[in-house]
Structures are given as C-alpha cells and as structure tokens.
Amino acid sequence: MPALLEVDQLKIDARKDDGSLVPIVKGVSFSVESGEVVALIGESGSGKTTIALSALGYIKPGFEFTGGEVRLTGQDVIAMTPAQKRQFRGQRVAYLAQSAAATFNPAFTIGAQVTESAVLHGQMSQEAASQRAESLYRALELPDPERLGSRYPHQVSGGQLQRLMAAMALCGRPELLVLDEPTTALDVTTQIEVLKAFKALIRQEGSAAIYVTHDLSVVAQIADHIVVLYAGEIQEYGTAEQVINRPGHDYTRRLIAAVRPPPAAGQGDDLSREHQRDVPALMVKNITAGYGKRSRGTPEVKVLRDVNVSIERGQTVGVIGESGCGKSTLARVMSGLLPASEGDVLLDGESLQPDLRKRSRVELQKMQFVFQMADTALNPRQRIDHILGRPLEFYLGLKGKEKRQRVDELLHIVELPQEFAARYPEELSGGQKQRVNLARALAASPEVLLCDEIISALDSIVGANVIELLKRLRKQTGVSFVFISHDLSTVASFADEIVVLYAGRVVEQGRTDRVLSPPYHPYTRLLIASVPKLRVGWLEETMETQEAKAGIDRVVKLTETGCPFFNRCPLKIEGTCDREFPPVRNLGEGHTIACHRSEDELKC
Amino acid sequence: MLVRDDKTGATTPFEELPDAPPRRRLKLSWSGKLGTCVVAFWMAIIFIGPTIAPYHEADILDEALFIEPGSNQLYPETDFQGPSMVAYLGTDFIGRDTLSRTLWGARTTIGISLVATVLAYLVGMTLGIAAAVGRGILDMTLSRVNDALLSIPSIMLGLVVIAAIGSTIPILIVLTGLIYAASVFRIARALGQDVMVSDFVEAARVRGEGLWWIITREILPNVATPLATDFGLRFVYVILFISSLSFLGLGVQPPMAEWGSMVKENLAGLPYGSIAPLVPALAIATLTISINLIVDDISAHSGGNLAKRMI
Numbered sequence: 001m002p003a004l005l006e007v008d009q010l011k012i013d014a015r016k017d018d019g020s021l022v023p024i025v026k027g028v029s030f031s032v033e034s035g036e037v038v039a040l041i042g043e044s045g046s047g048k049t050t051i052a053l054s055a056l057g058y059i060k061p062g063f064e065f066t067g068g069e070v071r072l073t074g075q076d077v078i079a080m081t082p083a084q085k086r087q088f089r090g091q092r093v094a095y096l097a098q099s100a101a102a103t104f105n106p107a108f109t110i111g112a113q114v115t116e117s118a119v120l121h122g123q124m125s126q127e128a129a130s131q132r133a134e135s136l137y138r139a140l141e142l143p144d145p146e147r148l149g150s151r152y153p154h155q156v157s158g159g160q161l162q163r164l165m166a167a168m169a170l171c172g173r174p175e176l177l178v179l180d181e182p183t184t185a186l187d188v189t190t191q192i193e194v195l196k197a198f199k200a201l202i203r204q205e206g207s208a209a210i211y212v213t214h215d216l217s218v219v220a221q222i223a224d225h226i227v228v229l230y231a232g233e234i235q236e237y238g239t240a241e242q243v244i245n246r247p248g249h250d251y252t253r254r255l256i257a258a259v260r261p262p263p264a265a266g267q268g269d270d271l272s273r274e275h276q277r278d279v280p281a282l283m284v285k286n287i288t289a290g291y292g293k294r295s296r297g298t299p300e301v302k303v304l305r306d307v308n309v310s311i312e313r314g315q316t317v318g319v320i321g322e323s324g325c326g327k328s329t330l331a332r333v334m335s336g337l338l339p340a341s342e343g344d345v346l347l348d349g350e351s352l353q354p355d356l357r358k359r360s361r362v363e364l365q366k367m368q369f370v371f372q373m374a375d376t377a378l379n380p381r382q383r384i385d386h387i388l389g390r391p392l393e394f395y396l397g398l399k400g401k402e403k404r405q406r407v408d409e410l411l412h413i414v415e416l417p418q419e420f421a422a423r424y425p426e427e428l429s430g431g432q433k434q435r436v437n438l439a440r441a442l443a444a445s446p447e448v449l450l451c452d453e454i455i456s457a458l459d460s461i462v463g464a465n466v467i468e469l470l471k472r473l474r475k476q477t478g479v480s481f482v483f484i485s486h487d488l489s490t491v492a493s494f495a496d497e498i499v500v501l502y503a504g505r506v507v508e509q510g511r512t513d514r515v516l517s518p519p520y521h522p523y524t525r526l527l528i529a530s531v532p533k534l535r536v537g538w539l540e541e542t543m544e545t546q547e548a549k550a551g552i553d554r555v556v557k558l559t560e561t562g563c564p565f566f567n568r569c570p571l572k573i574e575g576t577c578d579r580e581f582p583p584v585r586n587l588g589e590g591h592t593i594a595c596h597r598s599e600d601e602l603k604c
Numbered sequence: 605m606l607v608r609d610d611k612t613g614a615t616t617p618f619e620e621l622p623d624a625p626p627r628r629r630l631k632l633s634w635s636g637k638l639g640t641c642v643v644a645f646w647m648a649i650i651f652i653g654p655t656i657a658p659y660h661e662a663d664i665l666d667e668a669l670f671i672e673p674g675s676n677q678l679y680p681e682t683d684f685q686g687p688s689m690v691a692y693l694g695t696d697f698i699g700r701d702t703l704s705r706t707l708w709g710a711r712t713t714i715g716i717s718l719v720a721t722v723l724a725y726l727v728g729m730t731l732g733i734a735a736a737v738g739r740g741i742l743d744m745t746l747s748r749v750n751d752a753l754l755s756i757p758s759i760m761l762g763l764v765v766i767a768a769i770g771s772t773i774p775i776l777i778v779l780t781g782l783i784y785a786a787s788v789f790r791i792a793r794a795l796g797q798d799v800m801v802s803d804f805v806e807a808a809r810v811r812g813e814g815l816w817w818i819i820t821r822e823i824l825p826n827v828a829t830p831l832a833t834d835f836g837l838r839f840v841y842v843i844l845f846i847s848s849l850s851f852l853g854l855g856v857q858p859p860m861a862e863w864g865s866m867v868k869e870n871l872a873g874l875p876y877g878s879i880a881p882l883v884p885a886l887a888i889a890t891l892t893i894s895i896n897l898i899v900d901d902i903s904a905h906s907g908g909n910l911a912k913r914m915i
Contacts, residue, residue, distance in 0.1 A: 335810050356810060364812040377803040381825035394811060440807070 002074045003031035004208050005055055005176055011067035012050055012059065012232075024063060025051055026232045030225075032176065032208045039211045039223035039240070041255070043459040044430065047232040052178050052212045054078070056093050057085045072176070090117040094169035098181040100161040103168075104153040110164055111149025118172035129171060136167040139204055140197045158323075159190035163197045170205055177202070177209040183218060187322040187486050188530040195221055195532075196543055214459050216259050217532035220244050221539040228252050241536055258464040259534050279349035281480040282334065282367065282448045283310040287343035289333045297341050303329045304504045307343075309482075311448065311497075316474065316481040318495030318512070320488055320527065326504040327484045328372075331450045334482065335369045347448070365395040368441035372453040374433035378425040384411075384436055385421035391443040410439040414469060431462035435469070442473070448480045455490060467494055488527050492516060497590075500524050503564035510591030519602035521593045522569045563596065571597050632901050639897030646891050650714055653707035658692075661708035662859035664699045665691060684870075684878040696870050696880045706883050709861035714891070716777055716856070717842040723781030724842070725835060728788025733819060733827075735789070736796025747793070753786040759848060766854045776855060780842055791834055795827040802826075829902070836899040840892040847888060863888050 012025035025047045032038045040048040050063065054070050057077035069076045072092065077085070089095075094117070097103050104113055114136075115129035124132065130149060137145035140163045142156075153161060162182060169177055182198070183191045199222050202209050211223055219226055219240065226243040228236040228251060236249040247253045287307045292300030303326045311317045319327050332338040334345055336356025345352045347366055353359050371377035378387055388407045392398040398406055408418050414435040425433055434454060441449055451470075455463040471494065473479060485491050491498060498515040500508040500523060508521035515524060529545055532538060562578040563569070569577065573596055582594045595602060632640060659665065667679040669690045682699030685691060693703040731750075735743040765779055799805060805822050813822075847864020849855035856862035858869075863884040870880035 337806065337810060356812070359812070361812055364810070369807065369810045371803045371807060373803060377807055379804040379822055379826070381828075382821075391811060394813070444811075 002071065004034045004036075004073060005032040005210075006071040007031065007051065007054070007068070008071065009068035010051065010054060010070060011065070012047070012054065012063055013066045014063050021064070021066070023066075024232050025054075027068065028227075028229070028232070028234055029068075030227050030234070030237055032210060034175065034208050035206045036224045037202060037209045037211055037222055038225045038227060039213065039219040040227050040229060041213060041216060041219055042229035043214055043461060045231070046229040048212050048214075048229050049180055051229070052180060052210050053095075055176060055178055055210060056089050056095055058089075087121070090174070091121045091123060091172050092174055093176045093178065094172065094174040096165050096169050096177060096179045096182050098184060100165040101153075101158065103165055104161060106153050109150050109152055110156070113153075114149065114164065114168045114171055117168070121172060123172050133167060133171055136170055136201070137164075139201050140164075140167060142167075157190075159186060159193050162186065162190070162194045166198055166201060170201065170207065173205070173207070175207055177207055178212070179209055180212045181214070182211075184213065184215065188488065188532070189322060189526065191218070191532070192530050192539065192542060195539060198222065199539065215532070216244070216255055216460070217534045217538075220534050220536050221532060228255065244534060244536065254461060256534065258460040280310040280346075281313045281315075281348065282482070283346040283349075284308065284330070284334060284340075285344040285346065287330070287333055287340045287345070289329060289338055289340040289343075291338075294341065299341055302504060304333065304340075307501075307504070307506055309499055309506070309509070311480045311482060313447070313480055314474065314478040315496045316483055316494055318491030318498045319482060319484045319501060320486065320491050320498060321501035323486060325501045327486070327501055328452050329504075330501070331369065331452050331482060331484055334448075334450055335367060337369075361395065365444045366447045368444050368446035368449055370438055370441045370449060370451045370454050373457060374430065374437040374454075375425075375457075377437050378433060378440075380425055382424075383421070384423050384425070384428075387425075387436065388421075388439055388443050391440060395444045406443070410443055413442065413473070414439045431458055431466065434458060434462075434466055438466070438469070442477075442479075446479060448482065450482045450484075452484045453486070456485060456487065463490070470494065488531050500527070505564060506592075506594065507565065508591075508593045510587070511589060514587070514589065514591040519587065519593065519599050521595055521602070522571050522597075523565050526568070563594075571595075571601065573597075631905070632898075633904075635897045636901035639894035639901075642890050642894035643898065646710055646714060646887075646894075649707055649710040653710050657701075657704035657707040659701045659704040661700070661705050661861040663701065663704070665695060665701060684873040684876050684880060686877075687879070693883050694879055696866070697872060702866075702870075702880050702883050705861040705866060706863070706887055709863045709866060709884060710887070712856055712860055713843060713846065713863045713888075716773060716780075716846055716862075717839060720777045720780035720846070721784065721835065721839045721842045723777065724784035724788050724838060725831075727781065728785035729792045729831065731785070732789040732792025733796045733823060735793045736800055737815060737819060737823070743793075746789070750786050750789050753783075754790070758783045758845060759852075762845070762849055763852070763854060766849070771854055771857060773856065776846065776849070780845055783845070784838055784842055788834070788838065792827065792831065795830055796823055799823045799826045833899050833902045836895045836902075840895050843888060843892060 008029050010025055010028045011023065013021040014024050015021055028047075028051055030038065040052055042048045050060065053059065054065070055072070055077070057070070057080055059065060065078050070078055072088070077088070080088075104110070111130060111133060114133045115126065118124050118129045118132070119126050123129075133149055134145050137148050142148055142160055142163060148156075156164065165182070179198070183194050186194060195218065202222075211219065213219055223240045226236075226238065226240050227234055228243065228249065230251050235251045236243055236247065238248070242248075243252060244256070247256060285308055287304055288298075288302060289304045290299035290302040294300070307326075307330060309317060309319075309330070319330060321327050329338060333340045333354075336345075336352070336354065336359055339354035345354065347363060352363055356364065385404070385407050388410050389398075389403050392403050392406050407421055411418055411420060416432060416435055416439075420428065420432070420436075425436070428436065438454070455466050458466060467490065470481065474481065481495075483491060483495055492512060495512050497510065498508075498512050499506055500515065500521065502523050508515055508524050516528065520528070529542055562580060563572075563582045566572050566577045572578075576596050580596070582596045584592050584594045585599060586592050587599060593602065654661075665682050667682050670680050670682060670685065670688070671677040682695055683697050685695040685699070687694045691701045691703065693701075693706070696702055696705065731746055735746045761783060762779060766775070769775060800823065805818060808818050808822050846855055847862070847867070850862045850865035851868040853865070853868065856865055858865070866884035867881045867888075870878065873880045
C-alpha cells in the first residue's frame with residue numbers, strides 16, 4: 001500500500017530571462033501517510049512553498065518540473081492533464097493560503113465560498129455542503145455556526161477568518177491539506193486559537209496535511225514529521241520529537257538557536273550607564289491620539305489614551321501588544337506623523353511641536369523612524385547610495401566624496417558589502433533591505449530610533465541577525481530605541497524596559513525582568529502564556545490554563561468606561577472592572593500595573 | 605530541554621542569502637519587435653515622406669500622365685484610378701496620388717497628435733499630481749471640474765468649439781490636448797495617490813523633505829512607467845480623435861493631407877473598388893496597433909499591477 005503522498009526525487013528549476021535554468025528544488029524525497037502532518041520548514045528561498053504546491057501538481061509561472069515524481073496514492077500528479085488536475089484539486093488535495101483576508105472574496109457570503117469547491121466538483125448538493133460547513137464551523141468552535149454562513153468576510157475577526165479558510169479547504173473532505181504559513185501573520189493569542197482549531201480538526205477529519213512554515217515552535221505543536229529544507233535540499237527529515245529534541249544537522253541546530261528564548265524573568269540587558277544623562281532622551285506625556293474627524297480637538301476614534309512613556313538615553317523600550325492596540329500609532333505620534341490631540345512629546349526635555357512639519361530639522365534629525373516593511377519603505381526607483389546619501393546631505397550637509405565615504409561606512413555598519421551601493425532595492429533580499437532601511441535611519445546620526453515591527457516580516461535566522469546588529473549598534477553608538485513588536489520573545493531579548501499596551505492604554509510598564517515576573521497584569525500573563533514554546537505538547541497544556549480559557553478567541557473592545565481588558569480577564573471583578581477605570585499601582589522602580597486587583601492577588 | 609548557548613555580544617556572521625534576481629530589463633517579444641519596426645518606419649516617413657513622395661500632396665495628376673504619349677487614347681477620368689505605374693496606389697476622388705498624400709499625411713497626422721498628446725500630458729500630469737499631493741480643497745475642485753469635462757462626449761465638445769472658433773491647426777492641437785488632459789489627470793491623480801501613501805513617501809516626510817522633493821524624487825519616478833504606457837495608448841486615441849474630426853470635415857482642412865480626412869474624402873470610391881480610402885485607413889491601423897504592441901510589452905514588464913491600475 002503506497003503512502004498517501006510520495007514526493008520522489010523532485011527537481012524543480014526556474015527559467016531565467018536568458019533561458020538558462022536555475023535549480024530551486026534539488027531532488028527532494030519524502031512521504032505523507034494518511035492522517036499525518038508533515039511540516040516543511042526553512043527560510044524564504046528554501047523552496048518549501050514550491051515543494052508544497054507541487055502536491056497539487058501546481059507550479060509557479062517561470063518554474064519547471066525537471067525530474068522526479070509526486071505521487072498521490074500511486075498516481076503521478078505532475079504528469080496529469082490540466083483537466084485531471086482540476087478534478088483532483090480542491091477535492092482530494094486542498095490548499096490553504098497564508099492570508100485569509102486575501103483568500104476570501106469580500107463580495108460573497110462566507111457560506112457560499114466555503115461550500116463552493118465541494119459543490120463545483122459535484123461532490124455534494126448545495127444543501128449537503130451547507131450542512132457539512134455548519135458542522136465544520138462547530139468543530140472549529142466558531143461563534144454562531146447556524147448563521148455564520150450568511151455573513152460576509154468583513155463581519156468576522158481575522159482569527160475566525162483564518163479558521164474559516166480551514167473550513168473552506170476541508171468542506172470537500174480532501175485527503176490531503178496543504179497549509180502555507182497559515183499562522184505567520186497572526187498575533188500570538190490569535191495564533192494559538194487558530195493552531196488549536198487546525199490541530200483538532202485535522203485529527204477529527206483524519207486528513208493528512210503538509211504544513212509549510214518557518215517557525216519551529218509552531219511546527220513542534222502540530223507536526224508528526226519534520227522536513228528541514230535549505231536551498232532546495234533536505235537537511236534533515238525525522239519525527240517532530242527527534243528533530244526538535246535531538247537535531248542531527250547543523251542547520252537544524254542553527255534554526256533552533258535562532259528561536260528566541262521564551263520570555264521569562266531575568267531577561268533584558270543591563271542598563272548601560274555610560275550614556276545616561278539626567279534628562280530622558282525621549283518622553284511622551286499624557287498622550288491621547290486617534291484618527292478621524294476631530295470635534296473640539298478630540299478625534300473620532302481614540303487609539304491612544306493617556307499614554308506616558310519615557311526612554312532613557314542609550315536604552316531600549318519595547319512596546320508590545322496585539323494588533324490594533326495602538327503600538328504603531330504611538331510611534332507615529334512620537335515622530336509627528338500623527339499629531340497628538342492631547343499631551344506632549346519631549347525630546348531631550350524640550351517639548352516638540354505635535355506636527356512634524358513644524359519641527360526643526362535638528363529635532364527631526366535626532367529622532368528617526370524605521371518602517372516595518374523594508375519592501376515598501378525603500379523607493380524602488382532609487383539606488384541604495386541615493387537612499388543612504390539623502391539623509392547625509394539633508395541633515396549633515398555632506399556632499400561628494402565625504403558622502404560616498406559615509407555611505408560605505410553605513411553599509412559596513414549594517415554588514416552589507418559596499419557593492420550594494422550601486423544596486424536597486426529590488427535586487428536585495430528581505431533581510432538585506434531591512435538592513436538598508438536601518439542604515440538610512442542611522443545615516444542621520446539620530447539619538448532615538450523608532451523601530452516599528454522591523455523584524456516581524458523576517459525569517460527567524462535573518463531576524464536574529466538583525467537583532468544582534470541592533471544590540472551592537474546600541475553598544476557602539478548609545479542610540480536609544482523604541483522597539484515596537486507584537487512578538488514578546490523578541491522584545492524580551494532586546495529591551496531594557498517594556499510597555500504593554502492594550503486597547504490604547506498602558507496596562508503594565510517597567511524593567512523587562514520586572515514585567516516578565518510576577519506580579520503580572522492579567523493581559524501580560526496572557527501574552528507570555530501565548531508565546532509558543534519549542535516543545536511538543538505545549539499547545540495542549542497552554543489551552544488548559546485559565547488565562548487562555550478566558551482570553552483567547554476574544555476580540556479587543558474599545559470601552560469608554562472601566563477596564564478595556566474586562567471581557568478577556570480571568571480575574572475580573574463584576575461590577576468594578578466594567579465600571580471604573582483601574583487604578584495604576586506603583587510597585588516600585590517604575591514598575592506599574594493598571595488593575596483593580598491588589599499586588600498580592602496578581603502574584604498568583 | 606534544549607541547551608542554548610549565550611550569544612550576547614557575539615555577532616553571528618551575516619547569512620548570505622541567495623542573491624536576489626538582477627533587475628529585469630525590458631525585453632520585447634516578437635510582436636513588440638514588429639511594433640517597434642512599424643513605428644520606426646512611420647517615424648522615418650515623417651521626416652523623409654515629402655522627399656520620397658512622387659508628387660506634392662495637393663497635386664492633381666494630369667490626365668496626360670495616364671496615356672502613352674503619342675497614342676490616340678482618350679483622356680481617362682483621373683479620379684479613383686487603380687494602382688498603376690503612374691500612381692502606385694491609385695488616385696483619390698479628384699485625381700491626387702494616394703501614395704504621396706499618405707506619405708505627406710504622416711507628418712500632419714502624427715505631428716499634430718504627438719504635440720496634442722504631449723500637451724495633454726503636461727496639463728493633465730501637473731494638475732493630477734498636484735491634486736494627489738495637495739488633497740483637500742484643491743483635489744476636490746480639480747476633480748469636479750475634470751469630472752464635468754469628462755462627462756461631455758469629446759467629439760461633441762470638439763464639434764461645438766470648432767464650430768464656434770473655426771478650425772486651424774493650433775486650435776486643433778490645443779483643443780485635443782485639453783480634452784485628453786482630462787483623462788490623463790485622472791490616471792496621474794490615481795497613481796500619485798497610490799504612491800503618496802507608500803512608506804517611502806512617508807519616510808521622506810518624516811525626514812522633513814519639502815513638497816518639491818517628494819513630487820520630483822519620490823513620486824514622479826514611480827509613476828513614470830505606467831504613465832509612459834498610458835502615453836502610448838493616449839497617443840493612439842488622439843490620432844483616432846483627430847482623424848474622426850477630419851472625417852467629419854472639421855479637422856485638418858483641404859488640400860492638406862491627413863489620414864482621417866483622406867478616408868472620409870474617398871469613401872465614395874469604395875463602391876468602385878478603389879483602394880484610396882483603404883490606404884490611409886491601413887496607415888492608421890498599422891500605426892495604432894503597433895504602438896499598442898509595444899505598450900503591451902511595457903506593461904507586461906511592469907507586471908500585472910500596472911494593468912489593474914490603468915483601468
């Protein structure tokens with residue numbers, strides 16, 4: 001009896017413009033048994049998605065199958081005619097893309113889209129398919145399964161949409177699921193919710209799955225077997241338990257080393273006193289800001305409420321929270337891109353104009369913004385030397401030879417070869433672009449760097465390298481960092497201080513080790529508990545904790561009264577927490593928690 | 605449990621990722637190459653057309669040319685003559701050489717269209733980008749005026765204006781330029797708005813750059829390719845528009861040769877099997893189709909996004 005899917009010496013090449021072939025996948029073999037989850041793990045460019053797509057007999061334009069076979073129950077899918085491929089795709093093998101938001105058509109109801117493939121293939125009647133969809137909604141623990149099908153994609157949350165995508169794929173009872181990084185773009189709390197639902201459903205349906213990801217911790221939770229890929233070749237192939245606990249290959253060990261340690265007490269760097277002065281490098285006082293029309297100075301949608309943060313010279317303040325909590329807005333307020341409606345931004349103890357257009361060039365120079373997506377933050381029509389040269393010219397008045405020299409130095413600082421000066425951004429890889437992005441901010445010789453999720457879009461090894469680079473820069477230059485991320489592990493490994501934002505309010509702030517050790521704010525506890533650990537079986541344990549039960553799979557509510565975290569809090573006090581705004585408890589050394597519960601109650 | 609070595613301080617050597625693909629250069633497909641050849645041919649004709657043309661565009665061929673000297677043949681009708689050694693592509697409705705008129709007409713047709721398109725671009729792009737960058741009242745005013753202009757059918761607008769102030773070549777150019785500036789405005793504004801919200805423009809704003817820098821260094825280079833593609837298409841529309849006006853008798857005035865008016869003048873010849881209306885029609889067709897073939901290649905090069913943004 002052959003395995004469900006056998007990939008046998010698969011070779012895939014890309015055809016270049018001049019007609020020559022570049023090998024992308026170099027003879028990869030593995031197999032997937034029924035009911036088994038096989039994870040393909042590797043960095044971008046390792047060929048993992050290309051291999052996964054070949055299970056559907058699909059190949060990206062410009063790529064060619066040049067050898068080997070992909071057999072689904074003994075039948076070679078590569079050799080099939082387009083008509084045969086159409087028949088088995090969606091029916092026997094289903095594909096789940098990374099972004100649910102992009103997969104669902106906003107113009108059709110969820111039900112119509114979930115059942116479409118099964119009905120189209122003539123597997124079931126519309127009625128049977130709708131029933132099947134409803135049972136899947138139940139299995140995925142989606143709210144209101146009876147009426148969910150008649151709603152539209154924008155009416156459900158991101159995590160729910162991600163789970164609905166699984167329902168879409170599973171509706172036609174496929175034998176094999178191909179999941180392409182389905183949780184990569186999600187918040188940690190949403191990620192667990194989706195992972196848990198996927199895992200339960202795959203078990204229940206008995207379908208096999210290929211899980212493509214670059215995140216080892218996620219793989220540890222869901223996979224039976226792991227295939228570690230690098231540059232189109234298998235580096236290691238074994239059971240999840242074996243690959244994670246006893247990695248046999250160097251590359252696997254490097255991947256594991258790049259997984260940032262789970263946040264725990266005792267982390268965070270020591271304050272480097274040498275750069276310190278009396279006045280904080282940057283301080284925001286009682287900031288309230290938001291978007292939309294302003295009536296009497298207050299914006300329609302308040303994103304930040306009464307936020308106070310101070311960044312000492314040479315220090316790093318990590319700002320953490322789920323998407324929509326106002327992290328990026330805080331950085332935009334600091335930089336002046338979004339003028340605050342109330343409150344003050346102080347640079348070196350001096351108050352800045354809220355609008356950046358009214359700030360002086362020197363003030364602008366001292367604070368630099370590093371954008372999240374290096375792909376879009378670098379002008380595709382400018383060469384790297386122009387991108388880096390402009391701030392030198394603009395702020396420091398450097399010209400000609402001096403400028404060129406400084407550009408070379410900057411490239412050196414971010415560990416890029418000097419030849420890159422003559423390249424365009426599209427000729428660089430993601431990590432290289434992020435380095436240029438960083439170098440551009442450094443070119444201004446700033447005192448404060450605002451880093452907005454700068455490593456979120458990078459692979460783990462590349463991200464770890466960028467973090468190392470940031471640490472070195474901090475030591476060498478004494479620059480202060482505001483480091484915004486939704487990834488607590490990253491922040492914990494880098495920041496001296498942590499600010500936890502929830503629904504635009506600071507719920508906890510203080511030195512990193514203080515924030516990461518009890519007493520916690522219940523939300524901080526939830527965040528810490530949600531960071532996946534590189535351990536088989538972690539997911540099940542976590543789902544049993546009270547934080548997870550109370551806080552996962554709930555959406556953030558912006559409230560005018562009471563504690564914003566009320567509806568997700570395991571320690572809530574009915575009648576108090578929903579009515580009164582929580583008091584800010586000072587626990588010493590600048591560690592504050594905004595909660596109605598006392599210090600002792602929060603400790604346990 | 606895993607043992608992890610303490611990495612603080614030690615910098616990991618930079619991971620050499622596979623090199624990103626080199627910048628793609630525009631490569632023409634065979635259809636694009638064909639298009640380029642045809643366009644190059646017509647461009648050459650603009651300059652040398654009148655020189656190589658056997659006759660002047662206004663010359664009415666003498667009847668004597670069509671009979672062998674000394675023979676006692678009757679003088680024939682010279683209009684709508686078929687191709688012969690005297691007139692290689694036959695004659696038109698009053699006996700002028702079709703080939704010569706087509707060669708002369710290239711200069712008028714393409715010249716007027718090109719100047720009008722450039723004018724449309726100067727006006728439309730300036731205002732469009734200004735609207736995208738300025739936003740607020742400026743954008744509102746310009747866009748509404750533009751909408752009003754677009755809502756009037758261009759041929760009707762042309763007819764009315766020409767009927768009111770007469771038809772000379774400068775009037776024709778300015779009129780066409782302004783009519784087409786309206787559609788250029790919309791595209792330039794949409795493209796400008798797209799680029800305006802991108803992170804690199806935001807980065808320039810955080811840096812404190814002025815409006816002029818943002819427009820000329822950040823926005824224009826990024827809208828240049830789609831606008832160049834659009835320039836090709838717009839040029840084709842302008843040729844057709846001017847030809848249509850001439851066809852209605854309101855464009856270029858006789859005896860000047862212009863392809864559109866040549867088709868119109870000679871339409872009566874079709875029932876006699878004359879090719880006189882077909883030659884200029886073919887000239888318009890080859891030029892416009894060829895430009896489109898090149899445009900297709902450019903837009904394929906810039907990827908699918910371009911096609912979407914053009915709509």
